[in-house]
Amino acid sequence: MPRKIDQTKCAGCGVCERVCIIGCITKGDDRKRMIMDSACVDCGACQLACPIKCISR
Numbered sequence: 001m002p003r004k005i006d007q008t009k010c011a012g013c014g015v016c017e018r019v020c021i022i023g024c025i026t027k028g029d030d031r032k033r034m035i036m037d038s039a040c041v042d043c044g045a046c047q048l049a050c051p052i053k054c055i056s057r
């Protein structure tokens, strides 16, 4: 099951995008990040790294 980013909380810092091992986190016009569900391998690195803990399963 892919991780999800809470769009109401994401601060757009980009930490998750930098740690994603397969590069499946993208940036919207508002700088909030999104996870491409079909590509996510559920490693959990982004969830651990997010400073405001807005990524969950």
Ligand code: SF4
Pocket (backbone or CB within 6 Å): 002, 003, 019, 020, 021, 022, 023, 024, 025, 035, 039, 040, 041, 042, 043, 044, 045, 046, 047
């Ligand atoms: S769980 Fe892993 S593969 Fe999925 S978006 Fe986060 S860092 Fe990338």
Ligand code: SF4
Pocket (backbone or CB within 6 Å): 005, 009, 010, 011, 012, 013, 014, 015, 016, 017, 032, 033, 049, 050, 051, 052, 053, 054, 055
């Ligand atoms: S690390 Fe968290 S706050 Fe930063 S861009 Fe990713 S989801 Fe948003």
